[in-house]
Amino acid sequence: MFDNQQTFLVTFTEKLAAAWNANNSLLCVGLDPDIARLPPEFRAQPDAIYAFCKAVADATAHAACAFKPQIAYFAALRAEDQLEALCAYLRSAYPHIPIVLDAKRGDIGATAEQYAREAYERYGADAVTVSPYMGYDSVAPYLEWTDRGIIILCRTSNPGGSDLQFLKVDGEPLYKHVARMVAEKWNRNGQCGLVVGATFPDELAEVRRIVGDMPLLVPGIGAQGGDIEATVKAGRNAAGSGMMINSSRAILYASPDLQAGEDFAAASRRVAIETRDAINAFR
Numbered sequence: 001m002f003d004n005q006q007t008f009l010v011t012f013t014e015k016l017a018a019a020w021n022a023n024n025s026l027l028c029v030g031l032d033p034d035i036a037r038l039p040p041e042f043r044a045q046p047d048a049i050y051a052f053c054k055a056v057a058d059a060t061a062h063a064a065c066a067f068k069p070q071i072a073y074f075a076a077l078r079a080e081d082q083l084e085a086l087c088a089y090l091r092s093a094y095p096h097i098p099i100v101l102d103a104k105r106g107d108i109g110a111t112a113e114q115y116a117r118e119a120y121e122r123y124g125a126d127a128v129t130v131s132p133y134m135g136y137d138s139v140a141p142y143l144e145w146t147d148r149g150i151i152i153l154c155r156t157s158n159p160g161g162s163d164l165q166f167l168k169v170d171g172e173p174l175y176k177h178v179a180r181m182v183a184e185k186w187n188r189n190g191q192c193g194l195v196v197g198a199t200f201p202d203e204l205a206e207v208r209r210i211v212g213d214m215p216l217l218v219p220g221i222g223a224q225g226g227d228i229e230a231t232v233k234a235g236r237n238a239a240g241s242g243m244m245i246n247s248s249r250a251i252l253y254a255s256p257d258l259q260a261g262e263d264f265a266a267a268s269r270r271v272a273i274e275t276r277d278a279i280n281a282f283r
């Protein structure tokens with residue numbers, strides 16, 4: 001995989017930086033296929049999940065800096081084979097756009113080794129989301145994959161995230177400890193990132209202050225109602241970049257807002273472009 005200058009791109013962060021530039025986009029397109037919400041033409045197909053996600057990816061790739069399949073939507077339908085096929089397709093059709101597997105894994109080291117193989121080898125993901133709460137030895141197996149990304153939950157977008165992430169430790173909320181620990185100790189390959197919700201722009205700004213230019217995966221715009229202007233102003237790095245701002249349902253299921261004659265893929269494309277442009281307006 002080469003960038004515009006024909007430099008070979010080796011790592012997740014190199015690939016992400018190239019995608020930010022090539023597509024002038026901080027938009028991460030989330031692939032969360034809910035069978036009940038698929039357009040009718042897909043529902044009878046044996047590979048409905050794959051076909052739907054492929055169509056959305058094809059419609060939005062030019063406006064995306066990353067794709068984020070959420071593994072639960074595939075596993076719940078016994079459709080891991082379709083996730084595998086989708087990741088293989090994305091890697092071949094869009095080798096310049098990183099795949100972030102949203103799996104939020106977290107377990108003891110021996111089991112984490114298997115989760116890392118699942119994400120990086122089976123699915124060929126460029127990065128995977130993990131929980132920090134079992135500590136360093138639970139993330140170390142991912143760090144053995146020195147070219148791949150590991151994106152650690154820090155300040156999640158859901159209201160209940162405050163139950164633990166806001167607990168004070170040494171006078172400071174836990175999420176800030178996570179941010180500092182990842183930036184100062186765990187990021188030994190320079191391939192770590194953090195999940196910080198768009199629904200909490202003040203905390204997003206705090207995390208940015210702590211971690212410098214580290215990539216942030218920022219879910220919570222679109223269906224969860226996060227404010228794009230506040231998100232971008234709080235989370236951008238010195239270069240006006242540094243984020244994968246995720247939107248899943250608002251792009252995947254844009255078709256209820258159909259403009260006259262528009263099909264589901266055109267609706268996804270329209271919303272992806274509108275979202276990318278709304279983000280870019282505040283970079």
Ligand SMILES: O=c1ccn([C@@H]2O[C@H](COP(=O)(O)O)[C@@H](O)[C@H]2O)c(=O)[nH]1
Binds near residue numbers: 030
């Ligand atoms: O804090 C978090 C971490 C992950 N997510 C995931 O992002 C998408 C959001 O989907 P929307 O439809 O855009 O709300 C989904 O896959 C979540 O599992 C998150 O929302 N918050």
